[in-house]
Amino acid sequence: MLDTSHQNGKTTGPVPACWASRLRTQMRESGLRPTRQRMQLATLLFTRGDRHVTAEEIHAEAAAEKLSVSLATVYNTLHQFTEAGLLRVLAIESNKTYFDTNTSDHHHFFVEGRGQVLDIPGGSISVTNLPQAPEGMEIAHVDVVVRLRPKKA
Structure with a gap:
């Protein structure tokens, strides 16, 4: 075991x-x-x-x-x-x-100063109006990282 x-x-x-x-x-x-x-x-x-x-x-x-x-x-x-x-x-x-051990399609929050990465639940973000891929290429994946920091008092 x-x-x-x-x-x-x-x-x-x-x-x-x-x-x-x-x-x-x-x-x-x-x-x-x-x-x-x-x-x-x-x-x-x-x-x-x-x-x-x-x-x-x-x-x-x-x-x-x-x-x-x-x-x-x-x-x-x-x-x-x-x-x-x-x-x-x-x-x-x-x-x-x-x-990331989670290989499903999802996006991330990144907490600046802490180096902490958090999952954004699937379906929470919609990415539209992507540019056309160059000739002979296709878009494989879009990664969205939303950077966070603590609010200033």
Whole structure:
């Protein structure tokens, strides 16, 4: 059994092996071999609900769980998961990339100063009057990021 039951971001005990089986199946169906390190990182990513995380945050979580994995491996794995369609990349800040475990079509709030990304419920935003794509191209996706900051008193 994988140790993937969490409370306040901390491990509290094992979860049934069905999680491991599901993760392995999802990886194989996405064309990835379920290596030990991929499984460990997938467990951190996908068993804690929908999340928006950076490579550094996942690396810190792995270290807290006593998993031996380099930051370069975390970056490589996150990009492999993205290419396989398991994650979505959010380029919100120029110096930081967020990875979204929710790959459905949805938009985001970004709380400036906190670096916090929140989902905007689907159907809340309508994007109209998009420009025509250049010849030979098509619009693949439109990402809307609404930036927030605390109100001034």
